[in-house]
Amino acid sequence: MTKTIGILTGGGDVPGLNPCMKAVAMSAFEQGYKMVGIRRGWGGLLQYNLDEPSTHDYYIRPLYRDDVRTIDRSGGTFLHTSRTNPQKVKPENVPDFK
DSSP states (O other), X not given: OOOEEEEOOBSSOOTTHHHHHHHHHHHHHHTTOEEEEETTHHHHHHHOOTTOHHHXXXXXXXXXXXXXXXXXXXXXXXXXXXXXXXXXXXXXXXXXXX
């Protein structure tokens, strides 16, 4: 069974995010892991709905070598980010993951 690593970015964009994600992904690929990118940071996880297929491809996407090969050539994060702080999300705004 192949293990999968998920990666997301939270807070604001900074110049080193893409190179960091590339390094993590390339190392993971070399060790036999699969990678998924979580779009829109912690906010993406809160919007991802297991029962709504239209959210699956938008918020969670498989990553391959070709996806991350050149991302270190631009700043910010190609997965996009959010300033959602999971510790400050009100209980009524947390989705029910049954």
